[in-house]
Amino acid sequence: MSEEYERKTDRLASALGWASLGLGAAQLAAPGPITRLGGLDDSALARGMVRLVGVRELFHAAVLLGSRRPAPWVWTRVAGDAMDLTALGRAIANREGDRRRRVTAVTAAVAGLTALDLYTAMRANRRRPSIQPEGAMELHAAITVNRPRQEVYEYWHDFENLPRFMAHLASVETIGGGYSHWKAQGPTRKCIEWDAEIIDDRAGELIAWRSTEGATVRNRGAVSFTDAPGRRGTEVRVEIEYDPPGGKVGLAFARLLGEHPEQQVRDDLRRFKQVMETGEVVRSEGSPEGIRALRQAMQRPAQPVR
Structure with missing residues (x-):
């Protein structure tokens, strides 16, 4: 699914989090009026149940508003809705007259919220699937580049430019028809x-790709380009999923060498910013090797040139 689709789903989930916050606060602050308004009896047991539901709603609010990707947590609200509808159904059967009508109205409102919760949760399930749930890595990074969006997009779209700032890429050869051949160097210098193949390409906005069948390193990802606030250039966001060579063992080994994938992507984006803004990767006397990640690990404080 597109990044915009996921952002909309997360915004909807966050709105449900705010709704839970309001409901939970009200149920804890005024359980008596809520039980009477809903057609329930005003007993200590009923007020206690309303307070418990309020605590649960505050839990929903905490996980939805406190998560960077809140949409999958909406399933917790769906489970709570199911319990509420079951309890309200029993209350309807035990009420008559005006109290039964009020319980029915509350049940209809909860059913409406349940439908919205279920819709949001199902949207979250339709997100882009992982390449391999067991052991797959998901990386995210972003940077602001002080260049026009179209220019930044066009430079990245020429994949043969990528080795200029991606330290572990040896080369990228464009084959044609949206296909390209990639060569990279692993932590042990293994090629x-x-x-x-490109699976989504929107001029000036998005480039999405995935590896073809039989690839040694299965991967997919997307890079999006948006105008930065305040006319500060272009915001570049990268999302990558891949199956690390050697699985978790290979990933642990890479970390020991100081080459964690998440840090690699961030370093690559910093070098991309340098290339776009200055025309080259900035080197210093203390780090003359430039983009070589292993050499950068041994860099030293720069000294005046004698």
């Missing part, structure tokens, strides 16, 4: 090759 890894694969083919990739």
